[in-house]
Amino acid sequence: MYRAFKRAVEHLLKRALEEASYECTSLELEPSEHADITSRVAFTLATKYRKPPKSIADDIVRHIVLTPADRALISEAVAMGPYINFYVSDSFLNATLERIKAGNTADKRDTKIIIEHTSANPDGPLHIGHLRNAIIGDTLARVLKRVGYHVETQYYVNDMGRQVAVAVWGVSRFGLNMEKKGDHAIADAYIAANRMLESDATCQSEVDALMKRYEIGDEAVMKRYESVVQRCLAGIKASLHRLNIRHDIFVFESRFVRSGDVERVIEELKHRGDIKYEGPAIMLRLEGIDKELVIQRTDGTSLYTTRDLAYHMWKSERCDRMIDVFGKDHELVSEQLRKALLLLSVDVLPEFVIFEFVSLPSGSLSTRAGRYISADELMDKIEERAYEEVDKRRSDLSGDKKRAIARIVGIGALRYDMVKVSPEKHMIFDLEEALDIEKKGAPFVQYAHARACSILRVAREHGIAVPESADLSLLRADSEVALIKKLSTFEYVLENAACELKLHPVARYARELAELFNIFYKNCPVLNADEELRAARLVLVECTMRVLHEVLSVLGIEAPEEM
């Protein structure tokens, strides 16, 4: 609803500016703490027309005429010094609730977007660094889907890199602990292998040989690879499912070598690019980048970047937009990728969502060195901690129920923590802090939802139904109006998030909505109110419950009915 209000104000203001004979390019409209929307246009006009901003604002407001159509959304426009403030109307507030009751859904868009995220190497379990990628990627997919895009999520499996070769080699050499979850067992072999490889040149060449044989498609080697990669991936998928993350498809990079796509990319680049040969090795010079990009090794095998290029070309034929969620360390690579794709005349170029690194207080994360906190370990601990909290508060519930709530709260807290800060912020991960289930994080929002459910449940138990229609204009207490206004901006927040590919405003919105509901909860008793007012408040509670549920769902967080 908020967008409709904003559009109405735009038209209104534009008309008034014409009437008052002012010309300007931007209306300078922004949401504000002082009004429902405010314009700073008087400032820009002040310089141009050499008049004090205050008198211009007054002048503009004098020319504002609200038509009956405007009044459906806008109640008034006031000049406050140099600012022009606009306020929503009563019917806007009512319409907001009516619309939510009717179930507000976004129109479908034709655009198909492929989002690639997580894509951790299959050489061990996901750790907290991958978690940031996975949660950002999954939440982004949910936001874009919610505003109507057709979204496909992809996990690009790097099965041709050196890491995997080392893991495969390590598994043959040291065996596999079958008691352990697959991804963890493979990490053990991988770490042990790396330790040995550091000092042993013979082993190094064994790994090289393994890579070469995999690239040419040696049957026996392929079988060994497959068993390692699938086992690891199964473990990774299980971890992702715990977080409510499911990829639509897994794309193996080896397919692009086997299909001949990689070779075709190299041929194409030879013709179109600024190429430098060093023996059998081929390098590509890209404009604006000092470092040339190696697209084929001296031994004739392919490299990650070339395969990635083929992968992106493949994707570009299957979508209208593609988004890659990458760690900061991939920034240069992504730039090279984009420039090379441009050279290949690919019409869909990737957009990048880059996030800064997660490190431990003791330093950076490394699977190879075994220096990481696995996602599984973190989830176990956080659910355990959540259970203690639930147990403290709800000794009346059964163990199963408490565990179910603990799982929802724990995972929710984790997901919320990852998206609440902007991605360019470097995170130093503190386990204790993560386990300290933050009061105003996901549990706070979930609690508000549970409270709303509780009111509705108690109402039901007393035989009181949420009415089909109610006199919504009874909802004019400060905390009611503030809550309805917040509800009205939900779609607007989502659209902005989708447009800017930024998620933390969504997390912020969820918290603010929960906060306003809690204030309403405190100030406005629902079930004890007079019948008419009770009916209207029940509608408000149900609408809030729905939006809380929806915003949590967009964040990939479950909404418990009690906690």
Place this chain on the structure above:
RNA sequence: GGGCCCGUGGCUUAGCCAGGAUAAAGCACCGGCCUUCUAAGCCGGGGAUCGCGGGUUCGAAUCCCGCCGGGUCCGCCA
């Protein structure tokens, strides 16, 4: 050395791209509120020279330049 990112109360952050109304929250701290729909809640309080120095502007946390501190990339690794 060069590129990119970050630097806002004790701690974690929002605001910065598109400069404007007393710099906005959470945690922690202090003080209130459970005979009323779940106190994982609500109300109140203290606490910030927005890293430093210049510049542009009627106006700078926000734009420009320089510096300082932290991170990261600059492999025939991925």
